[in-house]
Amino acid sequence: MPDLNPLYLTPRIEPVARSVLDDSELLRQLVDGLGSPLNIVLPDLLEANVEAFRESYRHHRLRGRVYFAHKANRSAALLRRLAAIGDAGADVASLAELQHALGAGFGPERIMATGPKSREFLWLAARTGVIVNADSLGELTDLAALVAEHRLPRVRVMVRLSEFASQGVQVISRRSRFGVPAGGLGEVLDLLEKHREELEPVGVAYHLDTIGWPEKAIALEGCLAALEECRSRGLEVRSVDIGGGFGVNYLADGAQWERYTSELAQAVLGRREPMTWNGHGYGLRNEAGTLRGVLGLYPSYRPVSGPGYLDQLLEAHAPGLRRPLGSLLLDTMYDLDIEPGRALLDQCGIVLARVLEVRDSVIRLDCNARDVSLEEHGVLMDPLVITADKSDTAKAFYLFGNLCLEADLITRRQVFLPTTPRAGDLLAFVNTAGYFMDFSATQALHQPIGRKVAVYRDGGAWRWCLDEQYWPVHPRAEES
Incomplete structure (x- = not known):
């Protein structure tokens, strides 16, 4: 069922990052060739x-x-x-x-x-x-x-x-x-x-x-x-x-943030349907009908x-x-x-993750919570859906990781997506270069750490190379 009143947390995306995200064919080719998750940096x-x-x-x-x-x-x-x-x-x-x-x-x-x-x-x-x-x-x-x-x-x-x-x-x-x-x-x-x-x-x-x-x-x-x-x-x-x-200002719309935090308080008090996995309150709690605690989130x-x-x-x-x-x-x-x-x-990084499975209210991704550690740092913002089959059906999902652990939640909250992805599509987590990309990444369960590529503009087109191969001098064009 579509959600008629979605609680979006739309990320702030500046023109350069938007241009990269709009090149969906490039993003799919990179993940197909280098695997999921994939870290993109924009030096x-x-x-x-x-x-x-x-x-x-x-x-x-x-x-x-x-x-x-x-x-x-x-x-x-x-x-x-x-x-x-x-x-x-x-x-x-x-x-x-x-x-x-x-x-x-x-x-x-x-x-x-x-x-x-x-x-x-x-x-x-x-x-x-x-x-x-x-x-x-x-x-x-x-x-x-x-x-x-x-x-x-x-x-x-x-x-x-x-x-x-x-x-x-x-x-x-x-x-x-x-x-x-x-x-x-x-x-x-x-x-x-x-x-x-x-x-x-x-x-x-x-x-x-x-x-x-x-x-x-x-x-x-x-x-x-x-x-x-x-x-x-x-x-x-x-x-x-x-x-x-x-x-950093992570969100495009302050009104969305105010609405989300207000609705979260109402959910903790039991005055609306739950918005988080197992009623997680992000530091808030209900004590006999009174809201207690402190919201433990970064002001996104x-x-x-x-x-x-x-x-x-x-x-x-x-x-x-x-x-x-x-x-x-x-x-x-x-x-x-x-x-x-x-x-x-700010705006210098994107994490791409492939969708493994879509259930009624769950999306399982080919990455884990340490690969895109937004929750660990208390930052809430929505990913973008990279798909060739876009619909206009907004729906709420929990995002699960690929580890055999109950705690492997990419998000503890329901994420509202304007388009329902399919297995094989990508989710793009933007503005993740600062602490969310590899600060906590591990090889738990022998899962590989996401590879990293540098994407840069050259001659009016996007070019890329492996992160460790990037230097701030690009090869000279061959003389004709």
């Missing part, structure tokens, strides 16, 4: 995304570097394309990511080493001369010892801070696994002074796991105060790194995101100094470094 879109952040810098008259958070996607093509874009940098959070960035063409001056670090990771970072964003006193001590032991040049370091105290209006600041509590800065400075021959402090950093800008405003003001304390101790610091978390409709979110943060007033944060950065002449992940990959 040529990266330059516009970097430029949008650079425009925000120009607007606020600030300097600094945009570092791509490499953990958002394993793609070689995306990393190599970024290496070819001006002064864009790479934020690497493992030894393998550092090796990948160096091999992709990034010079050490454009690489920031972040996250927990093994001795091997610290050694290669020091040996090659990248900036080390230190996470703890112990990490700084280990790094200094390695530099001394191996007679390496001084290593540029930033110190990651956390647990900032707010001034004025109290804002809840969650504890973090990472960073040195801001109240312990004095001990950090003592250590840096002790190891002046090994470590060259260049700035401080924070990275908060939140989309709320008030907490980030407190952190940025705290970092500016920390930089002043560094300078008072004779340390020539020059930059603050505010991490990522700028976000975010009209202020990416560079716009950065603008909003820089225009926000520092809680203590009560001046715009961007103005404070400009007056103090500190550089601003950022580490966007998904925001830099």
Whole structure:
């Protein structure tokens, strides 16, 4: 039966990605030849995304570097394309990511080493001369010892801070696994002074796991105060790194998002038919007719995101100094470094999955929940149906994966599709390059991880190659 009142969550699709999706013959040939699931990356879109952040810098008259958070996607093509874009940098959070960035063409001056670090990771970072964003006193001590032991040049370091105290209006600041509590800065400075021959402090950093800008405003003001304390101790610091978390707007229509979340609440309360598998509430629950809990979903409709979110943060007033944060950065002449992940990959990826089976209310796909991990990250948006036999019958389906596990749900919610697919058709999950494509992919049950291709425009036509074969210089045309 067709659904007369479908709850669509239509993805936002920009012209370049739309052009690729419209080439259904190319998509079918790629999946036929390389299998399902298939990951498509669009490296040529990266330059516009970097430029949008650079425009925000120009607007606020600030300097600094945009570092791509490499953990958002394993793609070689995306990393190599970024290496070819001006002064864009790479934020690497493992030894393998550092090796990948160096091999992709990034010079050490454009690489920031972040996250927990093994001795091997610290050694290669020091040996090659990248900036080390230190996470703890112990990490700084280990790094200094390695530099001394191996007679390496001084290593540029930033110190990651956390647990900032707010001034004025109290804002809840969650504890973090990472960073040195801001109240312990004095001990950090003592250590840096002790190891002046090994470590060259260049700035401080924070990275908060939140989309709320008030907490980030407190952190940025705290970092500016920390930089002043560094300078008072004779340390020539020059930059603050505010991490990522700028976000992406995944949906085309805000009204659809508002309607969906409202109807979900009604379903949890039992006031309408269920919308999710086994009544899953995404963090909401019914307690004796009262809605409790917190909706544990990413706000898929975010009209202020990416560079716009950065603008909003820089225009926000520092809680203590009560001046715009961007103005404070400009007056103090500190550089601003950022580490966007998904925001830099906006519109840069598509996951294709072949339909194995269609039942009354279920579609089984030739992929699993880790191959397109939207649910794991709390993002809700509909896939597109790639079919040669389109109907106009809207219907709701659950999307199941190909693993022999009850938990292998591509979606816990009913997905409303305007066209009912058939076995052999494709579903396209768009805007998946940032964290949803391969961040969680595994070879469970010996299922292969989806292959990846780079699709790019050449001579007015779409071309493709395997991800690992892409370089930002295309072969010369043969002379006639």
